Amino acid sequence: MSDCLFCKIVAGEIPARVVAESDTALAFYDITPQAPVHVLVIPKRHFDSVNDVTESDRGVFDDLTALAREVATAEGVRDSGYRLVYNVGEEGGQTVAHLHVHVLGGRQMHWAPG
Ligand code: 5GP
Ligand code: ZN
Numbered sequence: 001m002s003d004c005l006f007c008k009i010v011a012g013e014i015p016a017r018v019v020a021e022s023d024t025a026l027a028f029y030d031i032t033p034q035a036p037v038h039v040l041v042i043p044k045r046h047f048d049s050v051n052d053v054t055e056s057d058r059g060v061f062d063d064l065t066a067l068a069r070e071v072a073t074a075e076g077v078r079d080s081g082y083r084l085v086y087n088v089g090e091e092g093g094q095t096v097a098h099l100h101v102h103v104l105g106g107r108q109m110h111w112a113p114g
Helices: 005-010 059-074
Strands: 018-021 025-029 037-043 082-085 101-105
Touching: 005 025, 005 037, 018 059, 025 059, 037 059, 059 082, 059 101
Parallel strands: none
Antiparallel strands: 018 025, 025 037, 037 101, 082 101
């Protein structure tokens, strides 16, 4: 996906503050943090969203969760707690069409739909 922002970050064409990396996933700080810890974990391979991960590729979720947990540990919120969020599609609030999970922590989270 040549015009995808996050694919460009994976390719090193756009800079990002990388926190952690695995063979299949990359973690970097969100440019507009919503919490003291706000990291995005993305697959290196492009998927538009959760909706586009097929049965044969569903290991991607294991990879993302594993790296997100590594990030939570490295950022010191593993035990205090943190939130993992997938926004999906327009009404889900997804603004970048490359699959990603938000790692949010470092403050008390509240259930605030909307
Ligand atoms: P979404 O709303 O799609 O779930 O989340 C996209 C996230 O990407 C937003 O939290 C936004 O701040 C972040 N973001 C957008 N552009 C950039 C960028 O160029 N670099 C980084 N690090 N984060 C970005
Ligand atoms: Zn992409």
